[in-house]
Amino acid sequence: MQFTRLTTTFAFAVVGLAGLWLLSLAPDALSQGFWATRTTLVYGSGVLALGLMSVGVILAARPLWFETALGGLDKFYRLHKWLGLAALGFAIAHFVLRKGPSWLSELGLFAVPPKPPHAKEVATGFDLFRELKHPAAEIGEWAFYLLLALVALALWKRFPYKYFFKTHRLMPAIYLVLVFHAVILIDRSYWLRPLGPVLALLLMAGTLAALIALFRKIGLSRRASGSIAKLALYDGNQVLDVEIRLETTWPGHQAGQFAFVNFDDVEDAHPFTISSAWHDDGLLLFSIKGLGDYTRTLAGNLHLGQGVVVEGPYGRFNFEGASHRQIWIGGGVGVTPFIARLRQLARVGRTDPVDLFYATNAPDPAFLAPIRQLAEQTGVAFHLVDGSQAGRLTLESLTVMVPDWKQADVWFCGPRGFGVAMRSAMLAQGLPTSRFHQELFEMR
Incomplete structure (x- = not known):
């Protein structure tokens, strides 16, 4: 779709x-x-x-x-x-x-x-x-x-x-x-x-x-300021959790949305998925993978109390679908919107069946623990696919664990190539285009 x-x-x-x-x-x-x-x-x-x-x-x-x-x-x-x-x-x-x-x-x-x-233009x-x-x-x-x-x-x-x-x-x-x-x-x-x-x-x-x-006024009305309240680096997968305590008005957000974050430094704002649900408590959590020149240095450059400006929320990765069941596929740090959704479901409850696939080459036990706990608490079936041990998640391996996947709405967030391959395979097997939902975010 x-x-x-x-x-x-x-x-x-x-x-x-x-x-x-x-x-x-x-x-x-x-x-x-x-x-x-x-x-x-x-x-x-x-x-x-x-x-x-x-x-x-x-x-x-x-x-x-x-x-x-x-x-x-x-x-x-x-x-x-x-x-x-x-x-x-x-x-x-x-x-x-x-x-x-x-x-x-x-x-x-x-x-x-x-x-x-042609006629010369006459000056008048x-x-x-x-x-x-x-x-x-x-x-x-x-x-x-x-x-x-x-x-x-x-x-x-x-x-x-x-x-x-x-x-x-x-x-x-x-x-x-x-x-x-x-x-x-x-x-x-x-x-x-x-x-x-x-x-x-x-x-x-x-x-x-x-x-x-x-004049750098884009998103001016959607900006909120605050400071870093907590920092936690997971050595196993090099994901940095940054909790921000907002000091100005935030409109709230839904699981799956993202925001532009400026850590009050020489870099401009970068987009990051929000990995926390909104509880009207002024707290936002971002789980940031060290992938590029900028994100790899954040763990060493950020400190508690540092000023932050957040612009958002944006996005329509909202888990709304026509099917009675859902399959979530998170590749690497692409698991963050699903963490936010799990935290939201822990408060509001869940009735439809959900399977969460977390595909990663670097599973960190400390990072995995709260995901497993939330999945158990909400009744979401959690499947860890360790690429360093079991190979890449494919439609064939997914089918073994969820035989009726064609009846589900599929929500994907992760590397572009992984998403294209999974989408193509599922559509070729009969999944309607409208039931595969994928983040397309690329700034260039």
Whole structure:
């Protein structure tokens, strides 16, 4: 369901903008010769690039009203990535269409027809748009080069996250430059055609979102501050439990949600799943695995009493499904939303059968003990899959333990490759797409 929803939304954005552009063209717009057709395509590729980039910028501002429609903020970022790549593709097409004929002519690879003579523009006093056309074209070209470089860095997984985050902060400024570029250079008649009002609305909303990002106001109303109350490092799996005591208002959260956490240091906020249920006591627990450059150093850098800012909660990993039973699969630190759910069930009770599979290569007895205790207390069947001993959890091994798995809603949180493999195997065996729920959270 979530993948269908995302692909449908993405296709609607691309096809919808392309359709509005086509409706805005004159009937013979693509049959008026080489140069006229090229000009039409230059405008078309440009408005499509900026329109899709506008939607991506709006999503980056984390508007909560889209969360339910898209299935959670983790889906925002997947869609944001797709929109960014599509926008870049149209931007490249725009650049090539603009520069390509001159390159081909200079290289002698293609006989470009001579440009038809056109009437000279008669100056009738000061015209701001006319005076700004040349600087708008120049600055737009340099913004494109920078956009290309930043997208390449975002896609390069080995580029450190902390530097990616800092370079990505340039995106709103680049977007505003491209808005200026488009508003000055686009044919004014476009604003009176079907595409015009939609594009104008997207540019205004995108500009507002970009300004919110530039002034670091994203999620401002959803921030709470507090301090570190407890720290516990599990040596066996290198998971750090960080308990935070909030000192300002927190709206509460549901099991499976996450928050952005800033530990009052030089790094920016990072997203972590909340591994505690909300008891209206001001306490939040995060179980953080030392996987990257930043998280591996947290155990040595954090201390009791240290200031923390938490933004959230976000996410729709809410354990709501149509089936009478559920299967939870947590890969590594992906078990954290299920720990939160166990803690919630310990207070509210449970009636439907649940099987929890915890797949890990480094089981730590101290980390496992409270999970086992909670599972026993709530009646959840707990299955530990030790990858260092028994190998990886597969559909075949899961079927042995839960033969009627096809009757369940499956909730998965863990490494992307593991999730893709499990989902593909289950769907191939007949599980409806709507009953496989997976976290898609990737910041890049």
